[in-house]
Amino acid sequence: MTTHYIVRADNPYAHLISIEMQVSVTDQSVLSLWQPVWIPGSYLVRDFNKNIIGLSAIDEQGNSLAIDQSRKNQWQVNCSTAKKVVVSYQIYAWDLSIRSAHFDQFHCFFNGTSAFMAVAGREAEPVTVELAKPNHACADHWEVATTMPRNGANKWGFGQYRADNFDALIDYPVEYATFSKSSFTVHGIEHDIVVSGIHDCDMERLAKDLAPICQLQIDTFGDAPFDQYLFMTQATDNQYGGLEHRDSTALICPREELPSAGEKDISDNYLNYLTLCSHEYFHSWNVKRIKPASFHPYDLDQESYTRQLWWFEGITSYYELLFVSRAGLIDQQQALDYLAKKLTRVTRMPGRHQQTVEESSFNAWTKFYQQDENAPNAIISYYTKGYFIAFALDAAIRQRTNHKQSLDHLLVALWENYGKPHIGVPEGAIELLAKQVIDCDLTDIFEQGLRQTDDLPLAPLLAGIGAKLSQRPATSFTDWGGKGDEQPKRWLGANIASDPLGAKLTHVLTNSPAMQAGLSTGDVIVAADGLKVNNTTLIKRLQRHEAPVHVIAFRRDVLIEADVPFALAPIDTCLLSADDSDLVKTWLGV
Numbered sequence: 090m091t092t093h094y095i096v097r098a099d100n101p102y103a104h105l106i107s108i109e110m111q112v113s114v115t116d117q118s119v120l121s122l123w124q125p126v127w128i129p130g131s132y133l134v135r136d137f138n139k140n141i142i143g144l145s146a147i148d149e150q151g152n153s154l155a156i157d158q159s160r161k162n163q164w165q166v167n168c169s170t171a172k173k174v175v176v177s178y179q180i181y182a183w184d185l186s187i188r189s190a191h192f193d194q195f196h197c198f199f200n201g202t203s204a205f206m207a208v209a210g211r212e213a214e215p216v217t218v219e220l221a222k223p224n225h226a227c228a229d230h231w232e233v234a235t236t237m238p239r240n241g242a243n244k245w246g247f248g249q250y251r252a253d254n255f256d257a258l259i260d261y262p263v264e265y266a267t268f269s270k271s272s273f274t275v276h277g278i279e280h281d282i283v284v285s286g287i288h289d290c291d292m293e294r295l296a297k298d299l300a301p302i303c304q305l306q307i308d309t310f311g312d313a314p315f316d317q318y319l320f321m322t323q324a325t326d327n328q329y330g331g332l333e334h335r336d337s338t339a340l341i342c343p344r345e346e347l348p349s350a351g352e353k354d355i356s357d358n359y360l361n362y363l364t365l366c367s368h369e370y371f372h373s374w375n376v377k378r379i380k381p382a383s384f385h386p387y388d389l390d391q392e393s394y395t396r397q398l399w400w401f402e403g404i405t406s407y408y409e410l411l412f413v414s415r416a417g418l419i420d421q422q423q424a425l426d427y428l429a430k431k432l433t434r435v436t437r438m439p440g441r442h443q444q445t446v447e448e449s450s451f452n453a454w455t456k457f458y459q460q461d462e463n464a465p466n467a468i469i470s471y472y473t474k475g476y477f478i479a480f481a482l483d484a485a486i487r488q489r490t491n492h493k494q495s496l497d498h499l500l501v502a503l504w505e506n507y508g509k510p511h512i513g514v515p516e517g518a519i520e521l522l523a524k525q526v527i528d529c530d531l532t533d534i535f536e537q538g539l540r541q542t543d544d545l546p547l548a549p550l551l552a553g554i555g556a557k558l559s560q561r562p563a564t565s566f567t568d569w570g571g572k573g574d575e576q577p578k579r580w581l582g583a584n585i586a587s588d589p590l591g592a593k594l595t596h597v598l599t600n601s602p603a604m605q606a607g608l609s610t611g612d613v614i615v616a617a618d619g620l621k622v623n624n625t626t627l628i629k630r631l632q633r634h635e636a637p638v639h640v641i642a643f644r645r646d647v648l649i650e651a652d653v654p655f656a657l658a659p660i661d662t663c664l665l666s667a668d669d670s671d672l673v674k675t676w677l678g679v
């Protein structure tokens with residue numbers, strides 16, 4: 090008898106989702122249950138059990154059964170003579186992200202890692218799920234978006250679903266809402282798109298733009314590892330993110346990033362969203378199937394360590410744009426500007442000299458996912474540095490094999506050797522495979538890129554593929570690279586935000602003028618050169634002359650005075666241009 094779950098979302102105002110779990114027991118006196126503490130794809134122990142309320146259990150007669158708790162996420166139900174155990178609990182769903190659960194009168198979104206407990210020892214068994222129609226009036230017109238296999242339910246309908254095992258069950262995010270929908274078919278596979286929340290997205294345009302991106306990704310790998318795919322997007326004011334799943338992705342984005350009716354070009358905002366879709370879709374191969382050996386299977390009870398996230402996130406971050414440009418959706422310079430801005434995200438981080446990308450990956454759980462105000466000085470992102478390495482590898486392979494091979498070859502070899510046969514990628518295996526399938530030596534790039542903290546020599550590598558990398562000082566606080574023709578500005582070396590009193594420092598970079606003046610994160614600058622300032626006027630005051638600027642600030646309630654020395658913005662902002670446009674076209678597709 091399979092375990093059966095019933096999900097009831099009847100209490101939107103309290104943000105409570107009720108779960109009933111029906112488990113058959115035979116000759117056991119104790120039923121052990123556990124819940125994941127993290128969700129695959131997001132490397133932080135989130136302790137989903139903290140949101141469980143009112144756990145109880147009864148037998149088939151309705152008699153209460155005692156429950157012992159042995160760990161934060163493990164419970165034992167004393168079932169002695171029971172033949173069937175019904176476990177009930179509620180989850181508090183008030184995390185508006187794609188990693189947990191969120192439920193109100195506008196929608197209900199949940200991941201299985203937040204909602205479901207597993208029966209210990211029976212994780213491999215199939216399970217059935219009833220997604221009960223909510224009895225609250227707000228849900229009258231709601232539909233269901235999920236790729237969980239239907240077991241009698243209609244498409245988009247409430248009712249009966251199933252999953253092959255617990256691992257599958259927690260890999261089908263579910264959303265109930267009133268959706269905007271569109272769809273397209275590539276390689277005979279139906280792809281659905283749903284958007285919830287207030288938005289004015291041109292859904293047909295979205296389908297038209299996503300189709301060639303998906304088509305090209307399947308073409309590159311040779312086959313699709315799913316027989317359906319669902320893009321789920323929550324349109325919000327300013328949240329941003331995506332999480333990959335086996336045949337769907339859960340996305341959240343600012344509503345301005347979705348294309349409006351009549352919009353013709355691909356704005357930078359829309360490009361952000363398209364590359365997010367491209368990124369998560371690419372993960373269907375790279376991390377969902379080609380995955381670190383330590384994720385085979387996932388240990389959802391504790392942290393799972395790997396030094397390879399630079400590959401799984403960095404390479405994915407690199408290809409997210411490549412498939413948009415290869416699809417012909419943007420022009421060559423727009424693609425180069427996007428790539429240049431990503432490079433700046435590495436060259437502007439002093440922390441890249443403190444931590445290798447392998448260390449960044451290994452410590453994702455405590456450092457990358459738990460960044461504090463000193464993070465830019467202390468760590469490097471395995472996304473951005475991994476992206477930098479992908480860029481260097483692709484350029485080197487193209488240059489050194491006289492354009493006969495590219496990073497695509499290594500990617501496809503990983504798919505054939507590890508992804509398709511479901512073999513985890515051991516530490517070091519990517520470099521070994523590169524030695525076998527790539528007809529040039531890449532030792533220098535792997536060694537320097539993965540295990541050292543100085544910058545890879547990207548400019549000469551890019552010259553070999555027709556692109557020119559140059560750097561210039563930032564021209565404003567929001568200048569992340571690409572085209573920029575304003576004069577360089579005086580540098581403060583701190584990020585600032587508005588504050589009721591003035592300008593609040595949110596990060597202070599190592600060796601910056603702000604640090605040299607003794608200013609720290611959290612300080613609020615209230616006056617500069619004797620004049621009251623806020624976060625906008627402080628920048629203007631700094632640009633008035635090249636002498637030190639006298640500032641008055643508060644650190645908590647202590648008044649401090651400091652002289653900020655003059656320094657020009659460092660040359661850390663990247664530009665890419667095409668020296669040989671035809672050669673760049675063989676790389677970017679445009």
Ligand code: ZN
Pocket residue numbers: 368372401402405
């Ligand atoms: Zn990713």
